[in-house]
Amino acid sequence: MKRSTIYETGSTPWRDSISKSQNPKSRIMKNAIIYTRVSTDEQAEKGFSLLDQKTRLEKYCQDHGILVAAHYQEDHSAKNFDDRPAFQKLLKFAKQRKKDIDLLLFINWSRFSRNVADSYVMLSVLKKLGIEPQAIDQPLDLSVPESLIMLSVYLSTPEVENTRRSMNTISGMRRAKKEGRFLGNAPRGYSNSRDVGNKPVIVPNEDATIITSIFEQVAQGQESREEIRRWARRQGFDISKSQYYAMLQNPVYVGKIFLGSYKDEPEMLVDGIHKPLVDQETFLKVQSIIQGKALKTKLPKSYSHREELPLRGFLICPKCGKKLTGSGSKGNGGRYFYYHCDTKCRYRTKAKVMNQSYVGLLQTLRVRPSVSGLYLKVLGDMMKDDRRIQKQKRSQVDQQLEKVEARIAKLQDLLVDGDLTPEDYNRAKARYEAERMSLLSKKEAESMLPEDILDQLETSFSLLEHLPEVYLDANVDQKRRIIGSITGENLVIENLQTRTNELNPFIKCICLETKGLEKEKAGNFSFESEKSGVVAGTGLEPATFGL
Ligand SMILES: [Zn+2]
Structure with missing residues (x-):
């Protein structure tokens, strides 16, 4: 087991510039503790070395006029806060100097924790100390209740070494999909890529424009779908009939990710983080044409x-x-x-x-x-x-949504107050989140x-x-x-x-x-x-x- 190291900065402006003000907010410059953490198997991954994290955090502080009060580095891969020596020392330091410290900065929320329940507990501890934790790659305004939902997504999102590992598990894939990520081989018109956090994303490629055009032509209904497919082939976009029909019905092109039902969770559509190639109206027209809601066109084949x-x-x-x-x-x-x-x-x-x-x-x-x-x-x-019925339905969904959101908020309170074990919390929250997602897609x-x-x-x-x-x-x-x-x-x-x-x-x-x-x-x-x-x-x- 590696020893955790603490680098308390000796010569930074920190010691000279500490103002012993009673009200931290009156300080012109904010004081931050920076925290870096990496597990042994992450060391090799690009962009996640400890040095890299430290350099980026320091640059961030410099750019934002923040003074670095201390730097704590965790070499230890323990998942919970109690088992992390450096973090425990950080807490002790923060408690002693709580009047002087405004921020706790780290690269992203997975550096803070990967455990939602633990995180909420730690957030409330830090809040009492008047210290605001912040991930520079995933900034959140924690004073807004909705940000907690986003935080739970960040926290539960697998990172780097965990990415590949969790991708193999259904729950990991669902987590990433719920975050709006398309997993697996990119569909036609997109290429697989990685975002700044080294997570998988899909980006439009050179086929994107012709796919947009195919959808638009099909939606116009001037020509038969088959004629449009042949036209596309002549433009060099080779696609088989079955691929073509699958493509026309794939919600990925309108920027959505389909999530099949799993255990208690119903199937749902999630907003993807990728760029849509087709607008909603066009996509819906194409669907209604495919489902035969439009005038059916019968054409005898093989006659020129x-x-x-x-x-x-x-x-x-x-x-x-x-x-x-x-x-x-x-x-x-x-x-x-x-x-x-x-x-x-x-x-x-x-x-x-x-x-x-x-x-x-x-x-x-x-x-x-x-x-x-x-x-x-x-x-x-x-x-x-x-339309009247539709309106009624919509307000019903709105009411249900409010209820579910209130329940989620209540859960967080119960957890922080210690009335709920983290396991129970996670289970209940997963259920309510699923319900919330399905209501959102229903609303849409x-x-x-x-x-x-x-x-x-x-x-x-x-x-x-x-x-x-x-x-x-x-x-x-x-x-x-x-x-x-x-x-x-x-x-x-x-x-x-x-x-x-x-x-x-x-x-x-x-x-x-x-x-x-x-x-x-x-x-x-x-x-x-x-x-x-x-x-x-x-x-x-x-x-x-x-x-
Ligand atoms: Zn005849």
Whole structure:
């Protein structure tokens, strides 16, 4: 066992400048004891040698106009204060000179202690002496009650040699995660690094910008997720499908750390200390798109997109029931386009006629402004109720939070008064802290519900009111998405007209209203999505066109 050494400074300004003032706060310069501590296995670690600690503390005092009254150095690795000879001598010195000493300085809180309960006890001892302990790397205003929570995080955070050791244990990992650290291999867009305290952090790397862009594009919903992935690959960001979907749902990109449930603790999201690549709104949009809350887009695969053939892959062959493809052929000084079946069936039909017929189909789906106005009003009322419930929930969570925080504060009092053993204290506090964390994430979830959903609905209604115009103005990719999401993947050809049995249920609902209105007015209507029923068996009229 090493002997602890004490270096009481003999020639520092200390002895000359001590003012024997009764009120320490009236001194112009503060007097500090500096305390350094290292355990044998830490000696080799960069930045934690005793000399390094001492040098940094002295520089800090110099920079802040603080006089170094004494320096105590602990070579001993004992965890609690009683077993640390240098600290015991420090205390004795502090008690003798309590009127002269303002501060006890060390590098970080783990130098002070790693035991939360011990620390609280020692804090109250020092408080009685009028000495403020302070970690120069982790400054805390201990007069503010909230700082005790932060202090408990600092104290319980594994350091240097303990880092790797504790990382192997679940509780150590949870501790670090609760501190907002991403552990393990950095996800795409980040690199593993170390912060000033030599603790693991992740920092954005050269892939960060493209990931931000991917999220933004997916959130916009203009292109399919798969198209965006292929675009990213062309930009040199190689990512597999499964990695890609995992990435889009990983809260790390919005600056959060996910903590799974463990023992009594429910799962929770913790604010990470790393830089987010995506803002919350964008991330939430992407999640709602992935979870299918947005309009579902069905796109037939493996058909290339040509301006002249927007319906390619959507039309069903009236002869054999397969999907029609399309192509162009030269003739009569021009290029003519056809949708056609495979070689054996030989069915084909002029693209132009079908394209026009499809616009006609969209015309029948036009939503009346009066109908959409009514829908918006009803939805608005429903959402008002939702918002009221949301408000109630939020205030409930606030109340629960207050309760838990009061309990934590009470625990600290009980501990300091000696009414609670450190073990019981730790156990109870861990439980309340977990409860507090989960309430905090609940609170956040409640406030994260999008309030602007009505605006979005209004936009989509106005799109529906002008569907044929929007369609005609769109490029072929957008056209194909409209086709897929509005009229479904399988368009039937009947009497040279396109028809669908897979109308978007939402639109069907609105259009039934339209249909009713139209019927009353005109006595008949042409839209026939409902009753014409089954596809097969309709007039097989293989209307082929010659050139
Ligand atoms: Zn066919």
